[in-house]
Amino acid sequence: MIYRVFQYIIGDMNEFHPQNPHDHFFRRTFDVLENARALLKLQLPATLYERLDPDSIQPARETFLAADEHENRLDALYTARMRNGTQVWIWLLLEHKSWVDRRIALQLLRYVLRIHEWLDRNGQPPGVIIPIVVYHGEHVWDEPTSLRDKVQAEDDLLDFVPDMRVILVDLNLLKSAFLPDFPELEARVRALQISRSPELPFEALVDLFKLLQNWGKIHSQQDTLNDIMIYLCSVFDAPNLEQLELAFHTGQLPGSEKQMPN
Known part of the structure; x- marks a missing residue:
């Protein structure tokens, strides 16, 4: 039953199982410009x-990580203009x-x-770079x-030490109260937080699915649900899938009972 439910929701996990689910989910999240x-x-x-x-914010589709740095990191570059x-x-x-x-301080530099x-190789002048580290x-x-x-x-010696400002986003501390106007980003942040739990937190999952239930953008809602299901099924092992399915039903997604296969 569990396999059939999740096969219906996200497709055959045997055919699609991200090698690095964190990278895949992060990329899927921030490929959406609104997020x-x-x-x-x-x-x-x-x-x-x-x-x-x-x-004016647009993706640049470049990566600045070396091949051996992708195991625990992923990056994304955007261009933007001030008014x-x-x-x-x-x-x-x-x-x-x-x-x-x-x-990390040396690595960020x-x-x-x-x-x-990269800007220099592409004939562009030095620019303002705003680094944002999302810690998971x-x-x-x-x-x-x-x-x-x-x-x-x-202090007078520190003037010779390279320095730059970095914006740090610690997902452990990011509260959903900051995200009421951005339901898709809130749902994805909650999924990232859940993925770091030693055991799958049932109540947090129910709240996540209720959030999606109350979200009116149906097409984006389905894409987000699919991504979250793929992600959580990839992160947690098989014994947790029963809890995941139960939380899904308890969250009462619109029409979920009617759409589930017999």
Whole structure:
């Protein structure tokens, strides 16, 4: 019964099982421009976002991670313009190691340098790059993202240490109350949070499916449901699928009982 239900919802998992479900789900989430724009509206400083033209945000389809860095990370680059015409680059990095990487400050500098080198190779002048790290680990982030914050030296010496501002989004701390106007992003963030639970949290799943039930954009709703089901079925092992199915029914998605196969 469980297999038939999920086969109906998301297709045959034997034919489609993401090699890295976190990467796949993150990419599926932020390939939707509305989700990227929503994240920027929530995380950029308000005074900065007010000067940004949200309609100008477009994906650049480039990656700046080396081949051996993709196991626990994924990145996405967007172009945008300020309302006065200034072009900016917004770089999202998904950090989904289970631990906090103590080398992250150096690594972020290296990634941003790669973006500047890419701009130079493409005949573009140096630009403003806004790095946003989305952390999806098991523990609360407690590591400085600035190299200057890690160097022990007098203030006049710190002036010689490279530094940049990084926006950190710790999914452990992101509350759904911040996302009421963005139901798709809220549902996907909740799924990411659930995936880090040692055991599948039944009540959180029910709330997630209820959120989707009350969401009026039917086509996007179905795509989001499919992505979430694929993701959670890939992350959790078989014994948890009974709980997942029960939570799905308890959430009472519109027409779910009528649409389920006999």
